[in-house]
Amino acid sequence: MDLQLKGEAAIVTGGASGIGLACAEALAREGCPVAIWDVARDVGAVADSLAKKFDVTTAGLSVDVSSLDSVSAALEQSESNLGPIVHLVHAAAVTSGQFGFPFTNVDPKSWHRVLNVNVMGMVHVAQLLAPGMISRRNGTMVFVASVAGQIGSQTDPPYSASKAANINFAQCLAKDLAPHLVRVNTVNPGMVQTPLNRQVWQAWNDQQPLDKRRSYDDWAGDKVRNIVPLGRWQSAEDIADMVAFLSSARAAQVTGQTINVDGGFVMHW
Numbered sequence: 316m317d318l319q320l321k322g323e324a325a326i327v328t329g330g331a332s333g334i335g336l337a338c339a340e341a342l343a344r345e346g347c348p349v350a351i352w353d354v355a356r357d358v359g360a361v362a363d364s365l366a367k368k369f370d371v372t373t374a375g376l377s378v379d380v381s382s383l384d385s386v387s388a389a390l391e392q393s394e395s396n397l398g399p400i401v402h403l404v405h406a407a408a409v410t411s412g413q414f415g416f417p418f419t420n421v422d423p424k425s426w427h428r429v430l431n432v433n434v435m436g437m438v439h440v441a442q443l444l445a446p447g448m449i450s451r452r453n454g455t456m457v458f459v460a461s462v463a464g465q466i467g468s469q470t471d472p473p474y475s476a477s478k479a480a481n482i483n484f485a486q487c488l489a490k491d492l493a494p495h496l497v498r499v500n501t502v503n504p505g506m507v508q509t510p511l512n513r514q515v516w517q518a519w520n521d522q523q524p525l526d527k528r529r530s531y532d533d534w535a536g537d538k539v540r541n542i543v544p545l546g547r548w549q550s551a552e553d554i555a556d557m558v559a560f561l562s563s564a565r566a567a568q569v570t571g572q573t574i575n576v577d578g579g580f581v582m583h584w
Contacts, residue, residue, distance in 0.1 A: 322346060327406060342559060350373070350393035381436050405437055410518070411472075464482050470518075489570045
């Protein structure tokens with residue numbers, strides 16, 4: 316299926332690893348010039364590798380999405396290198412690094428960074444990218460949230476709350492931007508083996524008595540078998556396939572939607 320994305324510039328935040336990197340690769344494979352925004356030190360090398368692999372123009376920029384100034388500077392440089400940005404994929408996120416069951420286990424001070432990155436980061440990128448998309452009457456935004464934002468996951472309350480905020484704000488954006496033909500959607504990953512998922516396991520494992528601690532593979536494998544009807548992990552590429560579709564002309568009538576790629580974990584009646 317031709318997604319008709321060739322030549323349309325994209326930004327992927329959190330694009331140096333995990334789901335973000337898979338999204339950047341999916342868009343580059345379709346011929347999109349891609350700017351990768353990340354705090355990772357190797358973001359430039361990741362972007363260079365993408366350029367060589369898919370023969371597209373890329374840029375790898377060190378960006379802190381919790382800083383409006385950092386986002387503004389990165390957007391200016393990205394458009395200078397790639398041209399007008401047509402697509403945004405926002406995958407940058409952090410966890411609290413603490414096991415949050417019960418929620419009183421989490422120091423209230425630990426909420427600030429999670430909300431600044433996961434919520435205000437979303438606000439910053441949307442605030443700065445929307446005007447250009449509005450003026451061109453063309454553009455898409457896809458926000459990577461989480462099923463944790465739908466079910467009130469107790470594992471990491473700050474993370475769950477921030478992902479619920481992502482889902483809600485994306486709907487606000489979709490309503491605001493629809494008259495300008497800019498589409499906004501959210502994709503919720505389920506169980507994906509990423510550095511972020513390992514952080515959740517580590518926070519849980521560190522709280523356990525020595526005799527109850529388990530390896531990541533054992534802990535995660537049991538969790539997948541118990542809560543995912545399809546009985547298997549989702550991959551970063553599974554998420555990226557949905558993101559690329561939602562960014563494309565094939566999804567021209569899809570906006571304001573929250574789509575779970577979770578093996579059936581969260582079902583609605």
